Amino acid sequence: NAGVMQNPRHLVRRRGQEARLRCSPMKGHSHVYWYRQLPEEGLKFMVYLQKENIIDESGMPKERFSAEFPKEGPSILRIQQVVRGDSAAYFCASSTDSLAKNIQYFGAGTRLSVL
């Protein structure tokens, strides 16, 4: 059973370009969370999605950032017109439909570098 898969592992963009980060949850998981980790800091929640629905986007910047989790395919975190301050590690986590365990399993992260 594969874990949470994120790609790419490293992404380099120039200022003003778009960044697309992908996350495939663990098999059987329909809840996806995105977190951002700035250098030397802890992880900060960005958005929580279920299939085709955004449940909580309270941590998402109001502009340039969007997320989706379509019925088919991976979850996508999209950053438009990237700026140097977007450089960070972005982690995706997934959990099962059964919330009894309430455990989030993390991917290895995507490190975004903005030149």
Add this chain to the structure above:
Amino acid sequence: AQTVTQSQPEMSVQEAETVTLSCTYDTSESDYYLFWYKQPPSRQMILVIRQEAYKQQNATENRFSVNFQKAAKSFSLKISDSQLGDAAMYFCAYSLYGNKLVFGAGTILRVKS
């Protein structure tokens, strides 16, 4: 808003010794979950241990155990018989049922041979 505080930016322990990492949190909820995650240099987030707030018994996982003090809102992690592979950043985290994780700033643990 819930907050999680880790007051020790860095800790060191001798191999085979015991170390305790501190964590306090602030919440007005009565039912919640607490976690310790480990982040080695690979940056992969690995769940170490979890605690349900309604359970009085402290969680244990092999060499890892917690001291959960609900009234004091304290959740410390004890690592016994420390090994070189335990060296990592450790994050304390809080969540409500089925909800986002709120992380502390982390504690770097160094293990000396």
